[in-house]
Amino acid sequence: MMIWNNAPSKTILVVRLLMAAIFTLYGCVKLFGGQFYYGDWENMSKSTVDGTSLVWLFYGYSPFYGRVTGLFELVPAVMLLFRRTTFVGAAALFVIGLNITLMDFAFDYPSVKYLAALYTILCGLLVVHDRGKLRDIFADRRE
Template identity: 25%
Template sequence: MLEQSTSEVSDSISKKIGTSLILGVVFSALLLMLGNGGNIPFLPPALIFPLVALTLLGAVVFPLIWHYLEKREKINSEKVYGFLYSGIRYVIAFNIASFGWKKFYGLQFVVPAEIARLPMNQQSGEWLTWFYFGHSHTFGIIIAVIQIAGGYLLLFRRTLLIGSIILFALLSNLTLINIFYQMNAGALMQSVVLTIGVLFLILLDYKKLIVFFLKTKSNLPSLNFNNGFAKNSIRISAIVLSLLYTIYIRSLVK
């Protein structure tokens, strides 16, 4: 009985700390995004960094105070969780939608003329990436629409999960681009934090996802095979034969 009680308390504390830290980290990322470049007069770097430090400190201290008050029945944890979850959703939506609007107003994927004139082998991975994405204005707008619409979907509980999944697919892709194409540290940090944030929102409904993706069978009609080995062999052949085809095509290239 004592072991079960201790486990429940530990889980409760870890959940509080985890939720609070997620809000603290995504809010810190938002502050850094707002203060990037020092373009906003009332949000200079000298103010942004102390605010980030206070936010992260508060994210660590608050759950301890919260848990202390909860044990004394002086706080409504359900309301606190509601506030934290809503805060996470709002901050992520604001942050990622901001990146979307920047694309509409030509504040992203813009390469200076002196950089664009350089040979490709003299440009950094970051400028090559921006030049590539900026080559098609339509493609940039499509990404922007996904970011804005995905952020909007986060703001409603009914569409929270689908919005999180859409944004996770986009953000995980952007994170890999930021890593392997040597984008600046700020862009990488933003993509990593936002990816973790939407993944956190997805995992809140992980039981639904397990049922949907792993326990729900498709209604599509299929071929009936009594021999399981033959059925699995046909499945594997799609991958193996495509590999053999590629090897054959490669052998024709001299």
């Protein structure tokens, strides 16, 4: 039997609350117009801006997109606060975290990339812990 099944419920609760707090913070920052660059695009090019700033410029090109990504972090984070919706919230945040981790490593963000990887792993831990729910969704009821 895997260690995730035997993980104490208090440990899982701490991971749920931690991921809910972290992704709520990131989601709210994006929703309220932070993190991405929404300013003037004059005199900015690949030759004058480093790669990480260029990514923030790209995402900030559309304020709507920047805020929607915040919503996509905030809603699943809130879902982690309720036991009945933890699995769906954790699965959504795992996918979102995987995308963020890939982006952070691809564009060589500083130490933040390792935090993103950790958050992704922790969301994955929550998904694996509740994998029985996934099995129930795809179970053949005829058996």
